[in-house]
Amino acid sequence: xxxxxxxxxxxxxxKGVAAEFVPADYDRAYFLKDxxxxxxxxxxxxxxxxxxxxxxxxxxxELLLEKHGSVTREMIEKYIPSAEEQASIQKQRDAxxxxxxxxxxxxxxxxxxxxxxxxxxxxxxAGNTKGPAAKR
Amino acid sequence: MNDSxxxxxxxxxxxxxAAAMASLTMMDSHAQAKEVEELLQYAESVSPRTMDVRxxxxxxxxxxxxxxxxxxDFYAGVYAWRLQTLEKxxxxxxxxxxNAKGVEDDPDMSWEEAVSLLxxxxxxxxxxxxxxxxxxxxxxxxxxxxxxxxxxxLAEMERADATHPERLELNLDMHIPEYTAHEIHSMPGxxxxxxxxxxxYHAGTDLGAYVDVNFHDRIHMTMARNSLEPADxxxxxxxxxxxxIGQYATSMKRKYPDAEVWGIDIGAPxxxxxxxxxxxxxxxxxxxxxxxxxxxxxxxxxxIVTSNLLFHEVTEQASRDIIHEMAxxxxxxxxxSATDQNNDMETAHNKFTRWxxxxxxxEDWYLDWHQVDFPGEMRKAGFKVEKFEGSGxxxxxxxxxx
Numbered sequence: 380x381x382x383x384x385x386x387x388x389x390x391x392x393x394k395g396v397a398a399e400f401v402p403a404d405y406d407r408a409y410f411l412k413d414x415x416x417x418x419x420x421x422x423x424x425x426x427x428x429x430x431x432x433x434x435x436x437x438x439x440x441e442l443l444l445e446k447h448g449s450v451t452r453e454m455i456e457k458y459i460p461s462a463e464e465q466a467s468i469q470k471q472r473d474a475x476x477x478x479x480x481x482x483x484x485x486x487x488x489x490x491x492x493x494x495x496x497x498x499x500x501x502x503x504x505a506g507n508t509k510g511p512a513a514k515r
Numbered sequence: 516m517n518d519s520x521x522x523x524x525x526x527x528x529x530x531x532x533a534a535a536m537a538s539l540t541m542m543d544s545h546a547q548a549k550e551v552e553e554l555l556q557y558a559e560s561v562s563p564r565t566m567d568v569r570x571x572x573x574x575x576x577x578x579x580x581x582x583x584x585x586x587x588d589f590y591a592g593v594y595a596w597r598l599q600t601l602e603k604x605x606x607x608x609x610x611x612x613x614n615a616k617g618v619e620d621d622p623d624m625s626w627e628e629a630v631s632l633l634x635x636x637x638x639x640x641x642x643x644x645x646x647x648x649x650x651x652x653x654x655x656x657x658x659x660x661x662x663x664x665x666x667x668x669l670a671e672m673e674r675a676d677a678t679h680p681e682r683l684e685l686n687l688d689m690h691i692p693e694y695t696a697h698e699i700h701s702m703p704g705x706x707x708x709x710x711x712x713x714x715x716y717h718a719g720t721d722l723g724a725y726v727d728v729n730f731h732d733r734i735h736m737t738m739a740r741n742s743l744e745p746a747d748x749x750x751x752x753x754x755x756x757x758x759x760i761g762q763y764a765t766s767m768k769r770k771y772p773d774a775e776v777w778g779i780d781i782g783a784p785x786x787x788x789x790x791x792x793x794x795x796x797x798x799x800x801x802x803x804x805x806x807x808x809x810x811x812x813x814x815x816x817x818x819i820v821t822s823n824l825l826f827h828e829v830t831e832q833a834s835r836d837i838i839h840e841m842a843x844x845x846x847x848x849x850x851x852s853a854t855d856q857n858n859d860m861e862t863a864h865n866k867f868t869r870w871x872x873x874x875x876x877x878e879d880w881y882l883d884w885h886q887v888d889f890p891g892e893m894r895k896a897g898f899k900v901e902k903f904e905g906s907g908x909x910x911x912x913x914x915x916x917x
Contacts (some may be wrong), residue, residue, distance in 0.1 A: 386658065386703075388665035388710055398785035400708030403698035403877040405651070408796060410634075410643040416525055421648045424593065428652065432585040438589050439581075456581050457569050468588075476592040477600075483641050 427479050432473065438468075528811045529819035578718070583660050590653045597645045602868075607641045609864035612636050612769040620863050626882075629866035639864070643871045649723065650701040650876060657718050658703045661711040669710065675791035684803035685783050685789040691805070694830045695781045697879045700872075706759075706782030713760050713788020732762045738823065738854060739766035743913050745818055745848045750774050754817045754844065756807035756837065757825030761789030765798045767821060772820075815846040822853045827884035834887045842896040845916040851898060854911045856884070890914075 386399075409417040439458050443450040460468060542735050569577045569584075578584040612633055615618050633639045661668060676683060691707055698705040702719060721729045728734045744750050750771045755764035758778030768776040776799075778787050783804045790802045805811060807825065820841050824905035826834050840853050889912055890900045898914035 386662060388662035388669075388709065389646050390644065391560040391666050393666070394676070395668040395669075395683060395710055396687060396787055397712070398696065398783065400696040400698065400705045401693065403879075405647070405698075405701050405723075405875060405877060408643075409723065409874045411637075412790055422666055424648050425652055426774070427591040430588040431589040433584040434584055435588075438579060439641070444789060457701065459569075472588060472592045473596070476589070476596045480596055480601070481646075483639065483645075484601065486608065487637055488906055499718045 427475075434470070434475075436469075446488060448459070517641050517785070544545045547632070555697060574731045579661075579664060580660070583656065587653070587718070587722045590656075590845050591726045592812045593645065594649055595859055597642065597649070599646060600884070601638070601642055603638075605642045606862075606864050608636050609633055609862070609867070613863060622706055622861060624863055624866065626866050626870050629863040633863060633867045639698050639867060641661045642868070643875065646702075646871060647875055651720050653719060654701060654702055654781075655701050655716060656709070658709065661714050665710070668714070672791055675693060676787065677796050678794045679790075679799075679807050682793070682799065682801045683787070684801070684805075685786065687783060689804065689806075691781060692833075694833060694880065695806075696785055698877050699828050699879065701875075701877050706780070706785050712782055715783065716903045717760050717792075725811055732766055735762040735766040736764060736769070738821075738911075739770045741911075742767070742770075742821065743850050745915075748850060748887075750818045751907045752817045753777070753819045753821070754779070754810070754812070754857050755823075756841070757822050758802065759785050759823075761793055761802060762765070762799060763792050763823045764789070764800045764802070765796060766910070767819070768800050769800050776800045777812075778802045779807065779810060781806055790838070798904055808833055811838055812844045814843055815849075816844050816872045818846060818849050820845055820849070822855075824855055825854045826853060826889065827878060827881055829883070830880050831883035831886050834883070834889070835892055836885035838892050838896045838898075841897065842916060847914045847916055851888075851893070851916065852911060853914070855889075 411417050412422070421428060439455050439460075440450055443454050443458060444465075447454070517823075560867045569579065569581075577785060578587060610620070616632060634643075696705055696707050698708075702712065702715055703709055704712060709715065717729075725734060734815060751774055753764075753767050753771060753774050753776045755761075755767065755776070755778040758764050758780045761778045764776055764778030768774065778786075778789055778803070779801055780789070781804065784803045789800075793800045793802070807822075807829075826837070829837065845851060869881060869885070872878045892913065893914045895898045897917055899917050900912060900914045901912075902910065902912050
């Protein structure tokens with residue numbers, strides 16, 4: 380059974396049109412070897428989203444300060460980046476995302492204890508990660 | 516640079532973005548110019564909404580606060596990275612895993628076998644983890660924020676309800692079949708169970724599956740532009756089934772301004788949002804909370820019926836019932852244009868990703884969709900079937916009523 384409790388908005392007496400629904404069990408899903416590792420990954424992503432959000436706010440604040448000498452919350456909230464600024468933001472975002480997630484591209488299919496020595500520099504031994512080079 | 520602190524619209528940046536987006540689709544220059552022109556017309560046509568408090572930036576409605584916008588931007592970036600980088604690596608790994616296990620990638624391999632062979636690989640498993648995390652965090656954020664600001668957002672919808680009320684039909688006492696009330700693609704409350712289902716669908720697709728092709732209804736305008744019409748050229752009435760937030764319906768109305776256009780959906784919050792969006796756009800479309808398998812329209816009433824991504828979200832029986840209902844409501848020579856996901860199953864990796872979507876993205880009727888011989892069912896109902904690619908992101912089945 381799903382442990383999820385579906386939140387409902389406070390409609391304050393306003394008209395509501397939502398109906399009953401069948402809750403999904405997606406909170407039960409895990410894909411890695413331990414559900415806690417899955418949870419750590421999700422926490423990492425939530426943390427990273429907040430870091431990116433703060434980065435954008437700092438960048439916008441700095442930009443407005445440079446332009447106007449002072450800044451209000453409303454100025455930050457309502458600032459619309461130019462096309463050039465948007466392109467730059469997108470590049471920064473993509474680099475930030477890649478920095479965080481590229482480590483997960485490692486297949487990790489050789490356990491550290493199964494490879495006593497690093498790969499040999501000898502060409503004939505290239506790719507040999509399973510044991511000591513023959514000449515040693 | 517845009518020096519105004521509170522601009523309503525930066526048209527120069529909109530034009531640049533639109534041109535960049537058009538170029539991504541590898542369209543010829545004429546098609547690109549046409550698309551850019553359409554985007555600009557769209558931007559001109561939409562009235563500002565009450566909750567459109569931060570101006571517009573490429574998208575139809577900018578999120579109401581910077582935190583939502585920037586976190587959403589990050590989630591969109593994560594989605595794109597997974598699709599462009601991790602999924603490609605996973606496809607390579609799938610081949611390596613099958614080779615290592617000495618298993619041939621047989622097209623007849625069952626889903627269960629494909630999943631059991633591949634699920635333990637760390638990179639393939641990580642694709643599932645990233646998809647799931649993305650959906651969870653994105654929808655949690657959207658639901659939390661819309662609920663937090665429920666009063667002004669509901670007030671905005673109430674105002675839209677009262678604008679051209681004759682174009683909005685809500686049947687709140689109607690029977691809602693169980694299969695339609697699931698939390699499809701992990702959207703909280705599904706299409707029927709949250710007041711902000713329409714808002715979450717629109718924003719959620721912007722930040723995920725339709726990243727960079729959803730704003731300004733771009734993909735739906737492309738589908739409408741490419742859709743076939745009856746051979747006699749008469750298009751008086753159009754029906755869009757499973758209309759969701761009405762993007763295809765309004766796009767068809769813009770293509771055929773003299774036609775009477777209807778969009779129907781079982782989700783009352785979806786229909787309500789669709790109406791609000793159409794009112795804002797100044798596009799006259801009738802939206803009704805009705806079932807696609809029981810539309811209540813007279814026989815032979817429509818010249819064109821459209822659907823986009825409906826059939827993979829209904830049961831096998833509902834698919835058949837809907838196809839027969841469309842055969843009933845279309846006139847002889849009328850066109851049924853159904854766009855949906857490719858239900859061919861080629862590789863083990865392909866089966867793994869589809870299994871993920873079925874089981875953990877809660878595309879609960881995905882297995883049914885893969886059981887349906889869609890063109891075959893259309894033929895049985897009396898259609899002459901043509902299939903062609905290229906009307907949007909997905910294959911399109913176009914059928915003529917005989």
